[in-house]
Amino acid sequence: xxxxxxxxxxxxxxxxxxxxxxxxxxxxxxxxxxxxxxxxxxxxxxxxxxxxxxxxxxxxxxxxxxxxxxxxxxxxxxxxxxxxxxxxxxxxxxxxxxxxxxxxxxxxxxxxxxxxxxxxxxxxxxxxxxxxxxxxxxxxxxxxxxxxxxxxxxxxxxxxxxxxxxxxxxxxxxxxxxxxxxxx
Amino acid sequence: xxxxxxxxxxxxxxxxxxxxxxxxxxxxxxxxxxxxxxxxxxxxxxxxxxxxxxxxxxxxxxxxxxxxxxxxxxxxxxxxxxxxxxxxxxxxxxxxxxxxxxxxxxxxxxxxxxxxxxxxxxxxxxxxxxxxxxxxxxxxxxxxxxxxxxxxxxxxxxxxxxxxxxxxxxxxxxxxxxxxxxxxxxxxxxxxxxxxxxxxxxxxxxxxxxxxxxxxxxxxxxxxxxxxxxxxxxxxxxxxxxxxxxxxxxxxxxxxxxxxxxxxxxxxxxxxxxxxxxxxxxxxxxxxxxxxxxxxxxxxxxxxxxxxxxxxxxxxxxxxxxxxxxxxxxxxxxxxxxxxxxxxxxxxxxxxxxxxxxxxxxxxxxxxxxxxxxxxxxxxxxxxxxxxxxxxxxxxxxxxxxxxxxxxxxxxxxxxxxxxxxxxxxxxxxxxxxxxxxxxxxxxxxxxxxxxxxxxxxxxxxxxxxxxxxxxxxxxxxxxxxxxxxxxxxxxxxxxxxxxxxxxxxxxxxxxxxxxxxxxxxxxxxxxxxxxxxxxxxxxxxxxxxxxxxx
Numbered sequence: 001x002x003x004x005x006x007x008x009x010x011x012x013x014x015x016x017x018x019x020x021x022x023x024x025x026x027x028x029x030x031x032x033x034x035x036x037x038x039x040x041x042x043x044x045x046x047x048x049x050x051x052x053x054x055x056x057x058x059x060x061x062x063x064x065x066x067x068x069x070x071x072x073x074x075x076x077x078x079x080x081x082x083x084x085x086x087x088x089x090x091x092x093x094x095x096x097x098x099x100x101x102x103x104x105x106x107x108x109x110x111x112x113x114x115x116x117x118x119x120x121x122x123x124x125x126x127x128x129x130x131x132x133x134x135x136x137x138x139x140x141x142x143x144x145x146x147x148x149x150x151x152x153x154x155x156x157x158x159x160x161x162x163x164x165x166x167x168x169x170x171x172x173x174x175x176x177x178x179x180x181x182x183x184x
Numbered sequence: 185x186x187x188x189x190x191x192x193x194x195x196x197x198x199x200x201x202x203x204x205x206x207x208x209x210x211x212x213x214x215x216x217x218x219x220x221x222x223x224x225x226x227x228x229x230x231x232x233x234x235x236x237x238x239x240x241x242x243x244x245x246x247x248x249x250x251x252x253x254x255x256x257x258x259x260x261x262x263x264x265x266x267x268x269x270x271x272x273x274x275x276x277x278x279x280x281x282x283x284x285x286x287x288x289x290x291x292x293x294x295x296x297x298x299x300x301x302x303x304x305x306x307x308x309x310x311x312x313x314x315x316x317x318x319x320x321x322x323x324x325x326x327x328x329x330x331x332x333x334x335x336x337x338x339x340x341x342x343x344x345x346x347x348x349x350x351x352x353x354x355x356x357x358x359x360x361x362x363x364x365x366x367x368x369x370x371x372x373x374x375x376x377x378x379x380x381x382x383x384x385x386x387x388x389x390x391x392x393x394x395x396x397x398x399x400x401x402x403x404x405x406x407x408x409x410x411x412x413x414x415x416x417x418x419x420x421x422x423x424x425x426x427x428x429x430x431x432x433x434x435x436x437x438x439x440x441x442x443x444x445x446x447x448x449x450x451x452x453x454x455x456x457x458x459x460x461x462x463x464x465x466x467x468x469x470x471x472x473x474x475x476x477x478x479x480x481x482x483x484x485x486x487x488x489x490x491x492x493x494x495x496x497x498x499x500x501x502x503x504x505x506x507x508x509x510x511x512x513x514x515x516x517x518x519x520x521x522x523x524x525x526x527x528x529x530x531x532x533x534x535x536x537x538x539x540x541x542x543x544x545x546x547x548x549x550x551x552x553x554x555x556x557x558x559x560x561x562x563x564x565x566x567x568x569x570x571x572x573x574x575x576x577x578x579x580x581x582x583x584x585x586x587x588x589x590x591x592x593x594x595x596x597x598x599x600x601x602x603x604x605x606x607x608x609x610x611x612x613x614x615x616x617x618x619x620x621x622x623x624x625x626x627x628x629x630x631x632x633x634x635x636x637x638x639x640x641x642x643x644x645x646x647x648x649x650x651x652x653x654x655x656x657x658x659x660x661x662x663x664x665x666x667x668x669x670x671x672x673x674x675x676x677x678x679x680x681x682x683x684x685x686x687x688x689x690x691x692x693x694x695x696x697x698x699x700x701x702x703x704x705x706x707x708x709x710x711x712x713x714x715x716x717x718x719x720x721x722x723x724x725x726x727x728x729x730x731x732x733x734x735x
Contacts, residue, residue: 050572057580060576077242150557
């Protein structure tokens with residue numbers, strides 16, 4: 001599926017090793033998150049809630065803890081996405097301050113929705129984004145939100161299997177064959 | 185300490201290599217079966233969608249390790265991208281004992297007689313290297329039978345009027361349809377088509393000391409929790425080990441096949457589980473590492489006599505990379521058509537495999553495997569918003585109301601769709617990696633549009649309230665049905681191996697995987713790869729005592 005595909009520009013003989021094996025290069029001890037600052041997390045939580053909102057079926061990305069999934073993976077499998085998250089959040093916030101004088105997470109739901117649609121279409125003010133493709137950043141957050149919301153709880157999201165319950169996907173997978181696991 | 189010389193080295197413990205290791209071991213040859221991954225372990229990942237063989241966003245349940253095994257994908261504009269199993273465009277295939285046979289959907293198709301003679305059936309196709317196999321269906325029939333009985337197939341070909349002739353029935357009765365299978369099969373019958381239960385490498389009844397399938401919802405993409413799915417890891421490879429003649433050496437990355445001044449191969453160089461360089465010598469080497477990795481290994485095995493790699497004197501190694509262009513349609517229903525009885529795919533039809541005007545080959549159609557929640561979030565009608573309230577509402581309302589009918593259409597081989605090695609990009613051990621380039625033949629897309637329209641017709645007949653086509657057939661080929669990169673042929677100048685999988689001009693080097701396939705059928709290829717494993721082994725064991733291969 002195209003939304004899963006992230007590719008890496010070939011940067012020479014040593015490129016692969018240096019990209020893939022680079023340790024987490026950001027240490028920010030004041031945050032309660034593994035990767036995000038508290039301010040960044042507040043923005044991403046609001047963004048994910050736009051992508052998977054609470055509705056008549058039940059809670060959305062916030063309640064499912066999608067932020068925990070993304071935060072955890074950004075210091076693990078998705079470590080190469082750290083920079084795009086930092087730059088994307090910063091560019092989104094600058095866009096919001098420019099257009100509405102407020103940070104993204106403090107805007108009302110409908111305004112956030114309009115901003116997300118603009119970001120998806122590449123229509124937020126270009127001067128805040130520089131080289132960064134705003135549509136690409138948003139599609140990345142969409143992919144990660146879907147994984148966090150619809151993937152298994154063991155990776156930090158989909159708290160208490162809430163999306164599975166909303167889809168009425170019953171457990172166990174086969175009667176009498178459940179596999180319990182401890183969730184950290 | 186040097187490794188003890190053995191009769192045969194088999195590289196790759198998948199569908200082909202597992203069979204070869206067993207056949208040689210039971211015939212008394214000493215064998216080392218090399219596998220770059222380890223033994224599969226259900227409990228390590230259970231039914232974790234994000235670390236499965238269906239989607240690898242957080243890793244591959246059964247390998248390869250995305251941090252150690254990069255590849256290069258060469259785009260149409262010539263630009264290169266380093267890709268991994270989690271980034272996509274990788275041509276991913278499981279790296280563990282059993283390989284794809286651990287986590288596959290386990291369809292057990294025999295190719296049809298026409299699939300071995302596409303060129304003589306349909307004529308030349310412009311811009312294609314289309315050819316007949318040097319092996320006929322009749323040649324392979326006894327080996328299909330052997331695969332069905334030794335590895336274990338449930339099915340009943342008597343329900344399929346297009347089934348190729350067989351001497352013996354499949355060993356286990358077919359599975360019953362799940363709900364979508366029953367509803368769509370009835371619709372197919374009303375349209376004059378010929379639906380039947382898909383033959384499966386799963387146990388419909390206890391077989392070979394293992395239990396019957398429990399219809400687990402999460403089957404394809406995962407190992408089986410009760411071992412009711414049959415692969416080489418739980419059948420032929422244990423049999424090989426039980427002879428005392430076969431050692432399975434896991435976590436070993438084979439770097440090169442060695443050859444001597446007389447042009448014979450002498451063994452392999454590999455890296456062991458501690459990344460230490462090792463040498464294993466043997467009388468014979470059989471490469472069965474998948475169409476991408478087999479080509480890579482041959483191309484990386486260079487010497488003064490073989491400056492372009494083994495078997496590559498005429499630049500055919502890595503050429504004609506094929507897979508399957510999956511194509512079909514999606515239907516939404518106003519009732520729950522999916523009951524989640526695993527694995528999901530339950531009925532098939534071969535009405536569209538051959539003999540349709542303007543179509544070279546064709547493909548079978550089957551209902552799709554059970555949807556998985558994250559992957560289903562990517563299934564929406566054309567133009568639907570991929571996020572927000574509408575997207576979520578669709579997910580909650582439709583995951584059980586969707587049916588997909590699709591199939592693997594026969595790809596028409598193309599000389600420029602290929603595997604090369606990229607000397608500038610190395611894996612964890614410093615070995616140049618696979619680079620994939622080229623694209624499918626343009627005719628594939630035309631075939632796909634045709635088959636998708638047939639699928640949509642059946643979904644509508646079954647009462648779909650909305651349908652849309654999913655048309656495949658463009659871009660790079662390969663994928664988990666990868667094939668064709670060391671094709672068999674009678675002419676050494678336009679093929680890599682002879683009809684027995686023996687590399688032209690090198691008596692003691694064989695290939696025994698999908699690389700051999702001249703064309704890839706309109707079916708999932710695994711049973712054919714297993715049959716080829718038996719076919720190649722039969723030639724080796726029949727000629728072994730003549731000491732032709734012995735050093």
